[in-house]
Amino acid sequence: MSSRRDFMGKALGGFAALGGIAALYAMKRSWDPLPSVKAAGFTTVDLSAAEPNVLNVEKWRGKPIFILKKTPDMKPDDRDVVVGSDRFHVSIGLCTHLGCIPAYQADNKKFKCACHGGEFDTSGHQIFGPPPSPLEVPPFKIDGTKIVLGEAGPEYTKMKDAGLTV
Amino acid sequence: MAHFEKANSINEWMDQRLAVNTLKKVMQTEYWIPKNINFLWAMGMVLAATFGILLVSGIFLLMYYKPDVNMAFDSVNYTIMTEVGYGWLWRHIHGVAASLVFLVIYIHMFTGIYYGSYKKGRELIWLSGMLLFVTFSAEAFSGYMLPWGQMSYWAGMVITNLFSAGSLELYGLVEWIRGDYVPGDAFLTRFFMLHVLLLPLAIIGLIVLHFGTLRIPHVNNQDGEEFDFAEAAKLYKEGKVKESKVIPFSPVFLSKDVFVLGVYFILFFYLVFFHFEFAMDPVNFDPADGLKTPPHIYPEWYFLWSYEILRPFPKDPGLVAFGIAQVIFLMLPFLDRSPNVAPASRRGLFNVWFWIMLLDMLVLTVMGKLPPQGIWNTIGLVAALVFFALWIALPIITKSEKKL
Amino acid sequence: MKELKIFSVVAIFTLILYWGVEPFAHSQMHKHVEGHNFTYDGTADIEEAEAKVAVAKETKTKVAEAEATLAAKKTFWADVKRISKLNGNAANGEGLFAMCAGCHMEGAVNMGGVTPPSLEKAGALYDKNYLIALVKNPAMASNVDHKYADTMMHPMGSVTTMVVDDQSIADVVAFLMEKKKGEMTSKEAFKDACGRCHAMRYAKTTQIGDTPVFKEKKDALAHEIKVLDEQALVKGYMGKLPPDLSMMIRARSAEYMETFVENPQSQLPGTSMPRTGLSHEGYEKVKQYLTEIGDPSKPAREAIGPWVVLFFVVFSVLALLWKKEKWRDHH
Numbered sequence: 001m002s003s004r005r006d007f008m009g010k011a012l013g014g015f016a017a018l019g020g021i022a023a024l025y026a027m028k029r030s031w032d033p034l035p036s037v038k039a040a041g042f043t044t045v046d047l048s049a050a051e052p053n054v055l056n057v058e059k060w061r062g063k064p065i066f067i068l069k070k071t072p073d074m075k076p077d078d079r080d081v082v083v084g085s086d087r088f089h090v091s092i093g094l095c096t097h098l099g100c101i102p103a104y105q106a107d108n109k110k111f112k113c114a115c116h117g118g119e120f121d122t123s124g125h126q127i128f129g130p131p132p133s134p135l136e137v138p139p140f141k142i143d144g145t146k147i148v149l150g151e152a153g154p155e156y157t158k159m160k161d162a163g164l165t166v
Numbered sequence: 167m168a169h170f171e172k173a174n175s176i177n178e179w180m181d182q183r184l185a186v187n188t189l190k191k192v193m194q195t196e197y198w199i200p201k202n203i204n205f206l207w208a209m210g211m212v213l214a215a216t217f218g219i220l221l222v223s224g225i226f227l228l229m230y231y232k233p234d235v236n237m238a239f240d241s242v243n244y245t246i247m248t249e250v251g252y253g254w255l256w257r258h259i260h261g262v263a264a265s266l267v268f269l270v271i272y273i274h275m276f277t278g279i280y281y282g283s284y285k286k287g288r289e290l291i292w293l294s295g296m297l298l299f300v301t302f303s304a305e306a307f308s309g310y311m312l313p314w315g316q317m318s319y320w321a322g323m324v325i326t327n328l329f330s331a332g333s334l335e336l337y338g339l340v341e342w343i344r345g346d347y348v349p350g351d352a353f354l355t356r357f358f359m360l361h362v363l364l365l366p367l368a369i370i371g372l373i374v375l376h377f378g379t380l381r382i383p384h385v386n387n388q389d390g391e392e393f394d395f396a397e398a399a400k401l402y403k404e405g406k407v408k409e410s411k412v413i414p415f416s417p418v419f420l421s422k423d424v425f426v427l428g429v430y431f432i433l434f435f436y437l438v439f440f441h442f443e444f445a446m447d448p449v450n451f452d453p454a455d456g457l458k459t460p461p462h463i464y465p466e467w468y469f470l471w472s473y474e475i476l477r478p479f480p481k482d483p484g485l486v487a488f489g490i491a492q493v494i495f496l497m498l499p500f501l502d503r504s505p506n507v508a509p510a511s512r513r514g515l516f517n518v519w520f521w522i523m524l525l526d527m528l529v530l531t532v533m534g535k536l537p538p539q540g541i542w543n544t545i546g547l548v549a550a551l552v553f554f555a556l557w558i559a560l561p562i563i564t565k566s567e568k569k570l
Numbered sequence: 571m572k573e574l575k576i577f578s579v580v581a582i583f584t585l586i587l588y589w590g591v592e593p594f595a596h597s598q599m600h601k602h603v604e605g606h607n608f609t610y611d612g613t614a615d616i617e618e619a620e621a622k623v624a625v626a627k628e629t630k631t632k633v634a635e636a637e638a639t640l641a642a643k644k645t646f647w648a649d650v651k652r653i654s655k656l657n658g659n660a661a662n663g664e665g666l667f668a669m670c671a672g673c674h675m676e677g678a679v680n681m682g683g684v685t686p687p688s689l690e691k692a693g694a695l696y697d698k699n700y701l702i703a704l705v706k707n708p709a710m711a712s713n714v715d716h717k718y719a720d721t722m723m724h725p726m727g728s729v730t731t732m733v734v735d736d737q738s739i740a741d742v743v744a745f746l747m748e749k750k751k752g753e754m755t756s757k758e759a760f761k762d763a764c765g766r767c768h769a770m771r772y773a774k775t776t777q778i779g780d781t782p783v784f785k786e787k788k789d790a791l792a793h794e795i796k797v798l799d800e801q802a803l804v805k806g807y808m809g810k811l812p813p814d815l816s817m818m819i820r821a822r823s824a825e826y827m828e829t830f831v832e833n834p835q836s837q838l839p840g841t842s843m844p845r846t847g848l849s850h851e852g853y854e855k856v857k858q859y860l861t862e863i864g865d866p867s868k869p870a871r872e873a874i875g876p877w878v879v880l881f882f883v884v885f886s887v888l889a890l891l892w893k894k895e896k897w898r899d900h901h
Contacts, residue, residue, distance in 0.1 A: 008892040029251030254867035421893040428886030439875030451821035532590030
């Protein structure tokens with residue numbers, strides 16, 4: 001076949017490929033999380049009743065969220081969420097090593113992951129074992145005494161910009 | 167172990183291991199198709215493409231569909247139609263394709279009948295094709311259950327009741343098919359299984375068989391002419407393409423197929439976007455209600471002719487007639503006693519038979535949808551009787567046909 | 571040329587088939603109902619009553635009863651016509667409306683089976699003639715008089731003792747048409763016109779309004795019980811629970827919807843659904859909402875459709891050129 005004769009075939013093939021790309025786009029969109037899933041991606045937690053050194057675990061986007069009201073003797077940290085005069089540690093409760101949920105040991109004031117022995121302090125920094133980075137802070141916004149998980153407020157943006165969480 | 171040389175290209179590497187060049191020859195560039203054909207010979211490709219579209223759109227529907235009587239309707243009409251990105255598009259495509267596939271099947275079938283493409287070694291093509299028709303029918307019916315609307319439920323009720331076989335009163339069989347006293351959760355889930363697994367597997371297998379049966383007798387041509395394919399192929403390969411009676415499947419035959427496909431898709435997508443009601447009955451947008459039958463229930467249009475054969479007769483004879491109608495087309499190669507492979511227009515009485523049959527099926531189809539009352543009933547009864555008269559007449563008129 | 575001939579045979583058979591199983595079959599299956607463009611002058615009601623008289627005479631049962639109904643309808647709609655010609659005084663109407671506002675207010679609760687609509691924007695939703703008829707005789711106006719031996723039994727029956735004379739009726743309706751005529755969203759129109767009896771689960775709304783998101787299962791269940799209680803009341807009033815309207819826009823043809831809303835008896839004789847008296851604009855609003863919820867892909871279909879079809883037109887042209895090239899030396 002001469003190249004001149006193949007031209008139409010190539011033009012047709014190319015044009016059909018354009019349609020294929022459009023179809024692939026539609027397919028990609030069909031795999032996206034549903035609007036109802038996205039709309040459910042916000043969780044509001046009232047912090048006013050929290051007890052110091054008692055870990056609260058909330059569910060947000062299917063993941064556990066650690067909320068720990070700090071006692072005065074716990075070291076303050078740039079990653080703390082400050083509500084009024086109280087400081088809170090808020091993080092996604094999944095070990096940054098391989099995603100298990102660390103348990104909070106109130107007596108030792110640290111998080112310990114049962115899977116591979118990783119440990120975090122009350123600010124979520126890794127202090128022992130394989131975890132490569134601190135517990136992640138979820139996007140949050142402070143609304144009075146409440147915290148809205150899933151929405152990025154100024155405090156969160158500041159943390160993120162400072163590279164304190166990913 | 168075979169000896170492998172170092173390959174100089176990917177093609178060569180593949181060829182050494184998979185014989186891709188031979189495969190390409192056998193399946194494409196040296197798969198010979200008669201030159202003397204028209205666009206009706208592209209219907210097989212149109213069907214394959216439509217089946218592909220059904221498969222792809224079905225996959226996307228399957229990801230969000232819930233086969234549960236409490237969730238099915240909303241998973242289709244809410245989740246898929248309003249939440250999933252382009253979910254509505256997949257559903258419209260799936261619904262329209264399911265209807266159009268039967269239109270093309272009927273065109274394909276009547277093309278075969280008109281040109282006598284079921285005779286002299288081509289019997290298996292016809293038989294495997296008719297088996298495909300039957301499995302497609304089952305696939306269509308089982309799929310129709312899934313949205314679990316009023317039409318789904320009542321179609322499920324009526325069709326499964328057919329298995330009670332009239333006076334034989336096999337209600338145990340009906341309950342066994344449903345897994346319940348009425349179409350319920352077990353029924354929906356098993357028909358879901360049939361629709362997305364067992365029947366598609368059967369269809370794919372039968373498509374392969376259907377292609378296979380074409381290989382030795384070759385595709386028929388517009389004049390039913392018998393010629394030596396090997397000789398014609400030799401001519402073609404020598405470059406005498408004008409003199410040769412054949413063309414290679416790829417790219418010559420394919421180029422025509424693709425054009426026909428393009429035109430078909432214009433119609434197809436016009437229907438998908440602007441005119442889908444014929445394939446997505448409004449009544450099925452009412453959720454299934456076992457305590458309320460819709461004022462008019464009727465099958466999808468492609469089942470109407472056989473439904474109409476059931477309807478005008480009393481229960482038992484109606485069921486027998488219906489049963490015969492389902493399988494009689496399978497018998498065509500054996501009921502046509504004429505040795506001629508030629509277009510119907512050259513076959514005298516058979517030509518008359520063909521056009522009456524086509525018209526009769528058309529009349530049956532329309533009557534099947536009309537309410538069974540007054541003149542419609544009479545016309546339906548006459549059309550059903552004509553249908554059987556035609557099949558009885560077929561061996562007689564073809565036996566006396568002159569050899570061409 | 572020969573191929574075109576074959577093609578036209580296939581096309582003609584296909585078109586006849588389509589015509590037979592779709593437009594023709596449906597025209598035979600569904601009776602044709604004449605629309606009245608959302609004007610309410612009793613034409614349809616009187617025709618219905620006349621038809622019933624004819625049937626009664628044929629079967630020789632309850633002839634006198636049917637004739638009495640016909641006479642009552644004729645008198646009633648003649649009265650409505652007379653009142654509609656009076657000059658309503660909106661200022662007087664405002665004073666009279668105070669009586670209505672006792673039930674028709676925001677946050678009203680179920681009374682006699684149904685929650686009274688807030689009439690805050692009634693002028694934008696309902697037809698003037700219908701409102702006159704409704705105040706005059708609620709059961710007759712909504713064409714459900716067959717359900718009530720006495721209009722006083724209608725949940726709104728007491729209006730006939732409150733607003734009695736023709737001029738008062740004209741005044742109160744003038745007030746509604748002139749002063750209660752704010753811009754309505756399609757959702758508000760649905761809520762007032764349909765949503766007090768019909769739920770719409772795809773819009774997460776029920777007979778008692780939008781369903782809030784509950785964190786606690788207990789609260790969600792408590793709300794559900796409230797909904798069920800309201801639905802039981804509506805069911806008691808209507809005889810059965812009116813259907814959810816989420817998918818109604820796709821479950822009925824446009825023509826059916828229009829004539830049904832205008833006069834439910836025309837499509838479902840004997841139904842307990844009252845005529846709602848929507849004006850043409852009011853109906854369009856409601857229809858818009860039903861479409862937004864039940865057929866939200868409509869705008870996307872209309873936007874993408876032409877492009878996809880155009881794609882295959884171009885595709886076919888290219889394919890034809892390719893085919894011609896491949897077949898050039900073959901004939």
